[in-house]
Amino acid sequence: MEKERRDLTINFMDGSKTSFAFSLEGRNAAAKQLRLEExxxxxxxxxxxxxxxxxxxxxxxxxxxxxxxxxxxDLMRLPGHVIRNARQGRDA
Numbered sequence: 224m225e226k227e228r229r230d231l232t233i234n235f236m237d238g239s240k241t242s243f244a245f246s247l248e249g250r251n252a253a254a255k256q257l258r259l260e261e262x263x264x265x266x267x268x269x270x271x272x273x274x275x276x277x278x279x280x281x282x283x284x285x286x287x288x289x290x291x292x293x294x295x296x297d298l299m300r301l302p303g304h305v306i307r308n309a310r311q312g313r314d315a
Contacts, residue, residue, distance in 0.1 A: 232288040233268065233279060243270055252298040259299060 231243045262268070268279040268287065296307075 227292065228290075230288075230290045231270070233284055234286045234288075236283055236285050243272060245272070252295065255295060256299055259301075 227247045229245050229247060231245070232240060233242075234240045266281055268281060268284065270277050270279070
């Protein structure tokens, strides 16, 4: 199975941020969909790394950036209000 690299940046309400890099084992689209749905319902973002489980209360998070594969997104059911094919910046 091919490992997919992901980058995660969490921006907090106080202006600080933290980043993580991790690999996902190739999972099927249905499993990824279930994980997304679980995440959207949870009051915490949980990251396990280097033998430490860190739980971030979503209420303290301003934004989360996660790299994703465009092909995967075509298979996932994101909420209808998601703006797609956006580029950051006015002149993008």
